[in-house]
Amino acid sequence: MEALKKKLKGLFPKKLMYLYYLQTAKKAVMFDIKRRVYDKVYNNSDDEKVKRDLTLAYHIVEKGLTMPTPRPGFGKPVVISLCNTVLKYDTMNLPKTELEFKQSVSVLREYYEYHIEIGFKLDADVLEKLEVIVNNFKGIEGLKQCHISKEDYFKDVNSPFDLFCKSRYSVRNYTTEVIPVKVLHDCIDLAQKSPSFCNRQPTRVYIVKSAEKKTGILDLQNGNRGFGHLAETLLVISSVISTTKDIHERNENHLNGGMFSMTLLNALHFYKIAACSLNWSVSNDKDEKLRKLLKIPENEVPLLVISCGYVPDKFAIASSPRKTSKEITVEHL
Numbered sequence: 001m002e003a004l005k006k007k008l009k010g011l012f013p014k015k016l017m018y019l020y021y022l023q024t025a026k027k028a029v030m031f032d033i034k035r036r037v038y039d040k041v042y043n044n045s046d047d048e049k050v051k052r053d054l055t056l057a058y059h060i061v062e063k064g065l066t067m068p069t070p071r072p073g074f075g076k077p078v079v080i081s082l083c084n085t086v087l088k089y090d091t092m093n094l095p096k097t098e099l100e101f102k103q104s105v106s107v108l109r110e111y112y113e114y115h116i117e118i119g120f121k122l123d124a125d126v127l128e129k130l131e132v133i134v135n136n137f138k139g140i141e142g143l144k145q146c147h148i149s150k151e152d153y154f155k156d157v158n159s160p161f162d163l164f165c166k167s168r169y170s171v172r173n174y175t176t177e178v179i180p181v182k183v184l185h186d187c188i189d190l191a192q193k194s195p196s197f198c199n200r201q202p203t204r205v206y207i208v209k210s211a212e213k214k215t216g217i218l219d220l221q222n223g224n225r226g227f228g229h230l231a232e233t234l235l236v237i238s239s240v241i242s243t244t245k246d247i248h249e250r251n252e253n254h255l256n257g258g259m260f261s262m263t264l265l266n267a268l269h270f271y272k273i274a275a276c277s278l279n280w281s282v283s284n285d286k287d288e289k290l291r292k293l294l295k296i297p298e299n300e301v302p303l304l305v306i307s308c309g310y311v312p313d314k315f316a317i318a319s320s321p322r323k324t325s326k327e328i329t330v331e332h333l
Ligand SMILES: Cc1cc2nc3c(=O)[nH]c(=O)nc-3n(C[C@H](O)[C@H](O)[C@H](O)COP(=O)(O)O)c2cc1C
Pocket: 059, 063, 168, 169, 170, 171, 172, 222, 223, 224, 276, 277, 278, 279, 280, 304, 318, 319, 320
């Protein structure tokens, strides 16, 4: 069969082969794309959307509160929008016990109290909104951001897995201390222990320390404002698409890369290196620019950037509370 396939391949010009594969790929990919487009147009679940909007906004404020130097009055449009979404949620008669709602209220209260504490007078419009939230939802509690010492943050790196796992956070504050390349390779070797499809090990890592290249990457990425410039190293995770055999394996690069990245984050934590994942959900032209900057070959797909560095003696981390197992599980017993 393989021999026949090879013979047939030899008979067809490359251009024809390309068009054939493109057609097969389109058919397979449309299956997924249609579901996504349908969801955006026809999924009228206001419950899901309001919770998504709460999370997106509260996380921005949460991050702002934990920046190395929070800018007084930061994020005004997001704060106003979050207040409005909280009020909208309130009118929808959804349970006040939901994580998204509790954390949104809690983060807004924290933002309000932070500005009182530093003696900064917020603009009247945002202050008015915040006071409504603070006064209307007095009993609602969420998780406050965590101010922690370096010693406390890493105290569980040699503890049993449950404690280790709970002690890792995304850290967005780094010193200029140099991370030895050898240590980064040790972390990447540990991440290589992640399972991969048929052990095909498709993930690749670009270690970037060049100041010029780091700036080039961070300028293309949309989630590192206020801290990205402090990263001593950027790790760019990519995956080789030639390791996949056909189009039905198209998600394997991202799936395998995700598993690899999680082990890498844990490995960095183990070696007391702070890190933060930075999404690579970018437009095609930005993706092209990254490829050019790091000379990423055409048969690789960039997946994620991880900013890394050693931490200062004291810093803040976003609490990012989680839903419980019960909330995200469906049981078929
Ligand atoms: C795929 C992915 C992309 C992310 N992108 C960003 C980003 O662009 N900027 C950022 O500050 N954090 C980013 N994060 C970090 C998340 O905000 C963080 O993991 C989440 O809030 C959970 O918090 P924790 O990592 O502290 O447990 C990203 C995380 C993942 C997994």
